Amino acid sequence: MVDFLVDVAQYGNVRLSDATEERILDDLREAAAALFDAPLRSVAVVGGASEALGQLAILTAKAGGEALLVASDFPSVTYPWLVARERFGTVVRWVEDSPRQDLTSALVDGIHSGTTAVCFSAVQYATGSLVDVGEVVRRAHEVGARVIVDVTQMAGAMPVSMRSWSADALVCSGYKWLSTHGGVALLVVADELRECVPPIVGWKGTERPFQFDPTTLALATDARRFELSTIAYSSAAGLSTSIELLSEVGFAALTGHAGALARELMAATTPHGWTPFRDLDAPGASHHIVSLRHPTLAAPAIQARLAEEHHIVVSSRGGGIRVSLHAYNDSADIDALADAMGKASR
Numbered sequence: 001m002v003d004f005l006v007d008v009a010q011y012g013n014v015r016l017s018d019a020t021e022e023r024i025l026d027d028l029r030e031a032a033a034a035l036f037d038a039p040l041r042s043v044a045v046v047g048g049a050s051e052a053l054g055q056l057a058i059l060t061a062k063a064g065g066e067a068l069l070v071a072s073d074f075p076s077v078t079y080p081w082l083v084a085r086e087r088f089g090t091v092v093r094w095v096e097d098s099p100r101q102d103l104t105s106a107l108v109d110g111i112h113s114g115t116t117a118v119c120f121s122a123v124q125y126a127t128g129s130l131v132d133v134g135e136v137v138r139r140a141h142e143v144g145a146r147v148i149v150d151v152t153q154m155a156g157a158m159p160v161s162m163r164s165w166s167a168d169a170l171v172c173s174g175y176k177w178l179s180t181h182g183g184v185a186l187l188v189v190a191d192e193l194r195e196c197v198p199p200i201v202g203w204k205g206t207e208r209p210f211q212f213d214p215t216t217l218a219l220a221t222d223a224r225r226f227e228l229s230t231i232a233y234s235s236a237a238g239l240s241t242s243i244e245l246l247s248e249v250g251f252a253a254l255t256g257h258a259g260a261l262a263r264e265l266m267a268a269t270t271p272h273g274w275t276p277f278r279d280l281d282a283p284g285a286s287h288h289i290v291s292l293r294h295p296t297l298a299a300p301a302i303q304a305r306l307a308e309e310h311h312i313v314v315s316s317r318g319g320g321i322r323v324s325l326h327a328y329n330d331s332a333d334i335d336a337l338a339d340a341m342g343k344a345s346r
């Protein structure tokens with residue numbers, strides 16, 4: 001990222017020629033295709049997950065259609081459907097992410113003959129709940145509903161496979177588990193959606209963007225038609241690098257590492273009264289996002305104390321302390337966190 005920025009700052013278009021810029025995202029698209037186990041033609045690089053989620057909702061929303069969403073999902077996953085409700089009269093139905101029910105079953109049970117779209121995060125940002133995407137897709141496709149899945153809180157921490165899921169579209173921001181800076185996200189569209197004209201198009205979505213023909217809409221035949229404009233190329237450079245690094249470690253290994261740390265975390269914090277949103281052994285619990293709850297202590301106050309008194313960065317989300325466990329964490333981090341939570345719990 002630094003090399004890219006220095007190059008652009010010091011040499012500008014001497015180094016970033018039109019020809020170079022036209023091909024600048026090719027490597028990232030290839031890396032993303034491997035990351036998501038998806039065909040290269042289905043991959044687009046966009047400026048943010050919210051942008052892609054908006055495009056997909058407007059593309060697939062129907063008057064008289066019905067979208068099934070998770071009531072506590074990340075707002076960018078649900079807001080476009082609230083817009084579709086206003087614009088087209090799409091009906092919005094909600095399922096709850098509750099520790100009393102597996103979120104996969106809640107979604108599967110919520111799908112009926114009138115459902116036209118199911119849109120959700122595969123790992124919920126606030127609770128860490130994990131959805132079996134393939135199960136939801138199987139049920140949704142039985143009734144002809146499309147499935148749009150956001151893997152922002154999953155990819156980079158767990159394996160992702162569009163081929164085995166057969167979802168209609170996947171969206172992933174770059175700055176969470178994939179570890180780059182903001183301003184870049186990945187979109188994967190199955191063939192049927194790839195052939196549609198996106199609701200918003202930009203100059204980068206044509207087959208040859210540098211031919212600048214404003215009177216003809218010659219969209220790329222692959223998913224690049226969803227690419228709009230000059231995104232944060234430095235973030236894209238960071239994303240290519242981080243996908244390579246994380247892939248070398250291996251996503252199954254990363255899942256296992258987070259699982260081991262999550263168990264250490266629970267062993268050390270349960271004596272202080274903290275319990276996870278879902279039992280770690282439940283199939284609907286991810287291990288890289290552990291949301292800790294306490295019967296009497298409020299998460300925002302504990303989070304603030306951990307940051308101010310112990311310099312430990314966790315988040316307060318959805319009523320819990322959200323602990324995010326990635327490749328760079330180790331048992332010493334868990335010991336420090338558990339010790340600090342013990343002190344903050346007294």
Ligand SMILES: Cc1ncc(COP(=O)(O)O)c(C=O)c1O
Nearest residue numbers: 048049050074076121125152173
């Ligand atoms: C599930 C999910 N989707 C989307 C986003 C936002 O992505 P972007 O800022 O690229 O729109 C986030 C950010 O936390 C998220 O957790």
